[in-house]
Amino acid sequence: MPRVILNPHVQLCFTAILALLAIGLRPAAGTPKCPPQNELLAKAKIVVEAQVKSLSIGESGFFLAEGVPTRMIRVDLAIKKVIKGKYPGKEAIVYGAPLPPGPLSELTMMALIVGLGGDDTFEWELYRQEITDGVAFFSMNACSYYKFPVYNVGPD
Numbered sequence: 001m002p003r004v005i006l007n008p009h010v011q012l013c014f015t016a017i018l019a020l021l022a023i024g025l026r027p028a029a030g031t032p033k034c035p036p037q038n039e040l041l042a043k044a045k046i047v048v049e050a051q052v053k054s055l056s057i058g059e060s061g062f063f064l065a066e067g068v069p070t071r072m073i074r075v076d077l078a079i080k081k082v083i084k085g086k087y088p089g090k091e092a093i094v095y096g097a098p099l100p101p102g103p104l105s106e107l108t109m110m111a112l113i114v115g116l117g118g119d120d121t122f123e124w125e126l127y128r129q130e131i132t133d134g135v136a137f138f139s140m141n142a143c144s145y146y147k148f149p150v151y152n153v154g155p156d
Contacts, residue, residue, distance in 0.1 A: 041084075048083060048087060051110070052075060059072075075140065095138065121149075123146060127139050
């Protein structure tokens with residue numbers, strides 16, 4: 001067995017990762033709760049049915065304050081149809097941070113099952129986040145509408 005695995009710090013990191021995977025990440029106590037999905041749908045301007053083409057997590061390249069995560073999530077969506085509002089494109093890119101709110105586990109599941117047929121599409125609000133005049137992106141960290149297929153993967 002490699003010596004690195006025996007390092008107590010590495011063992012602690014593996015234990016922490018396994019614990020987070022087992023219990024799942026939940027919003028922090030100070031994070032405000034989002035309204036119910038039916039309210040978010042009513043307020044949404046653009047809602048699409050989409051598939052995940054790709055999902056990646058990597059360094060953002062942003063210069064952020066100390067203690068702020070620099071890793072970002074990028075989700076490339078293939079738009080199947082527009083459910084609400086107007087969106088002329090057939091693709092969209094959504095960005096987010098690995099912080100709540102945001103359905104990262106659901107998006108990861110959709111990235112894994114795309115192309116397997118059946119329930120590989122979901123509903124997603126394309127929430128436009130303005131940075132400055134003329135500069136905007138679709139954000140996954142706003143309280144925005146989404147609806148994923150329900151999978152019964154556990155024992156009955």
